[in-house]
Amino acid sequence: MPTKKPTNTKKNIQESAQHAITKLEEENTQLQKELMEKNDKYLRTLADFQNYQKRMEKELQAQKEDIKKKYLLELLDLTELLKKSYEDPNPKSGLKLLLENLEKFLEKEGITYIDCKGKPFNYQLHNAVSTLEQSDCVDGTILDEIKKGYLLGEKLLRPAHVIVAKKKP
Amino acid sequence: MSKIIGIDLGTTNSEAAYIEAGKPVVIKSVEGQPYFPSVVAFTKTGEMLVGEAAKRQAVTNTEGTVQRIKRKMGTNEKVNLRGKNYTPQQISAFILQKIKKDAEDFLGEKITDAVITVPAYFNDDQRQATKDAGAIAGFNVKRIINEPTAAALAYGLDKEGDQKIAVYDFGGGTLDVTIMEVGGGVFEVLSTSGDTQLGGSDMDRALVDYIAEEFKSRHGVDLRKEPKTLQRVLEAVETAKIELSSTLQTDINLPYIYVVTGEPKHLELKLTRTKLEEIISPIVQRSEKPCRQALQDAKLKPEDIDHVVLVGGVTRMQMVQKKVEEIFKQKPKREVDPMECVAIGAAIQAGVLSGAIEKDIVLLDVTPLTLSIETLGGVATPLIDRNTTVPTKKSKVFSTAADNQTSVEINVLQGERPMAADNKSLGRFHLDGILPAPRGLPQIEVSFDIDVNGIMNVSAKDLGTGKEQSIHITGSTKLSDSEIERMRNEAKEHEEEDKKRKEKIEIRNVADSLVHSTEKALEELKDKFSSDDKQNLEKALKDLREALTGDNTEVIKEKTDALTQAFQKASTAIYQQAAQQYQQQPGQGSSQGESWQGQPTGDDSTINADYKVKGEKKKKNDEDAE
Numbered sequence: 001m002p003t004k005k006p007t008n009t010k011k012n013i014q015e016s017a018q019h020a021i022t023k024l025e026e027e028n029t030q031l032q033k034e035l036m037e038k039n040d041k042y043l044r045t046l047a048d049f050q051n052y053q054k055r056m057e058k059e060l061q062a063q064k065e066d067i068k069k070k071y072l073l074e075l076l077d078l079t080e081l082l083k084k085s086y087e088d089p090n091p092k093s094g095l096k097l098l099l100e101n102l103e104k105f106l107e108k109e110g111i112t113y114i115d116c117k118g119k120p121f122n123y124q125l126h127n128a129v130s131t132l133e134q135s136d137c138v139d140g141t142i143l144d145e146i147k148k149g150y151l152l153g154e155k156l157l158r159p160a161h162v163i164v165a166k167k168k169p
Numbered sequence: 170m171s172k173i174i175g176i177d178l179g180t181t182n183s184e185a186a187y188i189e190a191g192k193p194v195v196i197k198s199v200e201g202q203p204y205f206p207s208v209v210a211f212t213k214t215g216e217m218l219v220g221e222a223a224k225r226q227a228v229t230n231t232e233g234t235v236q237r238i239k240r241k242m243g244t245n246e247k248v249n250l251r252g253k254n255y256t257p258q259q260i261s262a263f264i265l266q267k268i269k270k271d272a273e274d275f276l277g278e279k280i281t282d283a284v285i286t287v288p289a290y291f292n293d294d295q296r297q298a299t300k301d302a303g304a305i306a307g308f309n310v311k312r313i314i315n316e317p318t319a320a321a322l323a324y325g326l327d328k329e330g331d332q333k334i335a336v337y338d339f340g341g342g343t344l345d346v347t348i349m350e351v352g353g354g355v356f357e358v359l360s361t362s363g364d365t366q367l368g369g370s371d372m373d374r375a376l377v378d379y380i381a382e383e384f385k386s387r388h389g390v391d392l393r394k395e396p397k398t399l400q401r402v403l404e405a406v407e408t409a410k411i412e413l414s415s416t417l418q419t420d421i422n423l424p425y426i427y428v429v430t431g432e433p434k435h436l437e438l439k440l441t442r443t444k445l446e447e448i449i450s451p452i453v454q455r456s457e458k459p460c461r462q463a464l465q466d467a468k469l470k471p472e473d474i475d476h477v478v479l480v481g482g483v484t485r486m487q488m489v490q491k492k493v494e495e496i497f498k499q500k501p502k503r504e505v506d507p508m509e510c511v512a513i514g515a516a517i518q519a520g521v522l523s524g525a526i527e528k529d530i531v532l533l534d535v536t537p538l539t540l541s542i543e544t545l546g547g548v549a550t551p552l553i554d555r556n557t558t559v560p561t562k563k564s565k566v567f568s569t570a571a572d573n574q575t576s577v578e579i580n581v582l583q584g585e586r587p588m589a590a591d592n593k594s595l596g597r598f599h600l601d602g603i604l605p606a607p608r609g610l611p612q613i614e615v616s617f618d619i620d621v622n623g624i625m626n627v628s629a630k631d632l633g634t635g636k637e638q639s640i641h642i643t644g645s646t647k648l649s650d651s652e653i654e655r656m657r658n659e660a661k662e663h664e665e666e667d668k669k670r671k672e673k674i675e676i677r678n679v680a681d682s683l684v685h686s687t688e689k690a691l692e693e694l695k696d697k698f699s700s701d702d703k704q705n706l707e708k709a710l711k712d713l714r715e716a717l718t719g720d721n722t723e724v725i726k727e728k729t730d731a732l733t734q735a736f737q738k739a740s741t742a743i744y745q746q747a748a749q750q751y752q753q754q755p756g757q758g759s760s761q762g763e764s765w766q767g768q769p770t771g772d773d774s775t776i777n778a779d780y781k782v783k784g785e786k787k788k789k790n791d792e793d794a795e
Contacts (some may be wrong), residue, residue: 025709040560040620043533044561044619046533047558047559047561048561050190050558051558051561054556054558066459118682123212123218123225127225127229128225128227128228129400130228130396131229140229144397146396146400147397147400151623161400163396164229
């Protein structure tokens with residue numbers, strides 16, 4: 001009686017092992033399929049991103065071009081008018097209007113002049129080109145403006161280039 | 170994984186960059202510039218300034234400002250600022266801290282790791298000092314690499330097998346020449362040479378001197394004496410240098426530069442490239458000796474050098490490039506911005522270390538030429554543009570061109586020409602079984618799906634019946650370079666005539682469509698048109714039909730316009746009549762029937778996805794192994 005059992009068990013073990021193998025094989029196939037799908041999805045997403053980058057680059061270029069056009073057109077008008085005033089024997093009144101228009105345009109774009117003469121030097125707005133030693137002065141005061149500075153909105157467009165007073169000891 | 174940035178810690182300016190999606194991006198400072206002045210200052214009130222702000226106030230605060238600290242790296246020298254001693258490492262750390270902070274602002278994430286560059290001639294002490302500076306700034310310094318190595322990396326020269334490389338780095342204040350050997354991705358410095366007292370500022374000074382002397386001889390005033398005028402001349406020199414790299418002559422005009430005894434004076438000067446080169450020539454000449462020295466020390470002849478790389482702003486000047494070409498007997502590389510080259514190379518090294526490069530260098534193919542299908546009149550309508558990265562899928566909806574058309578032919582084309590016949594046909598197939606319907610009504614979705622191996626699946630689906638037909642096309646991304654070149658050139662050559670031909674076809678298509686819709690309207694609304702209008706319409710229709718049998722585009726266009734007008738007049742009358750009768754009737758607009766080509770539906774939304782990706786597993790394994 002007991003002799004028969006082992007063969008039975010052996011067969012059982014074989015069967016259950018075969019079963020497990022089949023199951024694993026199925027799982028493996030499934031996983032391989034999933035991996036393939038995921039990988040394809042990943043590559044497609046990557047390709048999509050690269051294509052998006054290319055498109056953005058193009059769009060950025062187009063935008064740059066548009067901005068350039070806008071300012072160039074303004075500049076063209078100005079040039080035409082300047083030409084006229086150059087030919088005008090009494091250009092002053094025309095030039096005055098031209099300047100006013102130009103200033104209005106800059107104002108509309110949010111440009112403000114940094115008034116700096118006589119004010120204390122501030123590295124956030126001013127760029128010190130040189131210093132001048134004087135006995136009668138407040139140390140660190142701006143004596144002269146070499147190049148005008150401007151703000152664009154709240155941000156610095158160009159610092160004022162200035163000469164700063166240095167008190168003689 | 171967090172990003173690692175690459176930093177070019179320079180003598181006058183520092184730059185930083187990182188890798189995003191496989192491409193280097195230069196980091197901008199909070200002030201909006203692509204560089205950071207290597208200047209540190211403490212103000213009277215004890216405030217610390219670094220970069221642009223420190224530079225702006227430098228002359229007003231000489232005792233509290235330090236510049237060019239790089240030259241003291243590795244020494245025990247201390248810098249005293251407002252009563253406190255700082256080591257060069259500490260000062261450099263302030264600069265690095267500023268870069269770290271601005272980079273974090275720029276990238277919107279915390280940065281802890283960095284690759285920092287040093288000159289090739291830096292000794293161990295100097296390298297250690299740089300590493301320490303990084304640590305003080307809070308960086309985990311992943312690697313210190315040589316500046317010329319970084320420059321070579323920016324050009325990808327590490328991938329080209331065994332090479333000998335010369336790096337000519339001519340900046341604002343110094344000249345460095347390095348000869349290196351690269352093999353198996355490892356760089357070895359063979360020799361270095363240079364001149365610490367030679368740079369772009371010497372050239373600017375020489376040019377300012379020339380202009381000032383010219384003005385002085387005419388007006389007796391020295392423009393260098395006044396900061397105001399000197400500033401303007403300096404700016405003019407900068408502009409002239411850039412201008413003269415592309416033109417042979419430039420005008421330096423500085424109106425109202427000076428007032429001499431109440432009378433305004435303008436500076437007007439013509440500067441030729443020859444003159445410019447004559448002025449800077451002695452400075453450029455001086456760069457030759459260090460080059461020869463470096464070659465001699467490396468025991469190499471100019472012919473032994475495989476690549477010459479240019480670094481530094483001065484190398485933008487043609488004369489400098491010519492000089493380098495003359496010394497090394499070959500054209501130097503200068504595609505990468507010479508000011509950003511080193512930082513970009515450092516970023517590439519950082520990218521390799523962080524995996525940012527490995528990860529994104531899954532080499533994806535691009536479509537070398539545009540892929541289209543043939544539509545009415547033999548026009549090639551693109552679905553996938555040239556230079557699109559694959560795998561990708563694009564769909565568009567098309568329609569029939571004739572009434573009761575039950576079959577469409579899909580002719581898949583490759584090439585840049587607007588007409589189908591001029592492009593290469595990759596394959597064609599038919600979709601049959603479309604239900605008989607007026608033209609323009611059936612919706613046929615055509616999809617191009619290219620997988621990672623370049624195999625394209627083209628399918629056409631009748632959205633009404635769900636019937637579908639498809640073909641596989643192999644090798645849509647694989648073309649020999651010469652073939653691509655040839656096809657692109659052809660497209661360029663024929664651009665004008667192609668445009669005209671396409672226009673012609675388009676005019677024909679519009680006319681054709683108008684004939685169709687007029688016929689339809691005449692049939693449907695025969696009782697509504699007044700007899701006059703009807704006669705006019707019929708006449709105009711006949712004329713256009715006749716014109717269409719011929720080949721004169723002008724006539725077709727003219728007759729199309731005439732018919733459009735007649736149509737408009739007739740339909741206006743109908744609407745007026747309807748309005749009078751207070752009856753709202755559905756109108757038949759004149760612009761019907763132009764949808765022969767259908768409307769592109771934008772991108773695919775809910776499309777089946779049965780791609781076949783063979784060899785994918787193998788590819789994945791290869792990636793992992795790398």
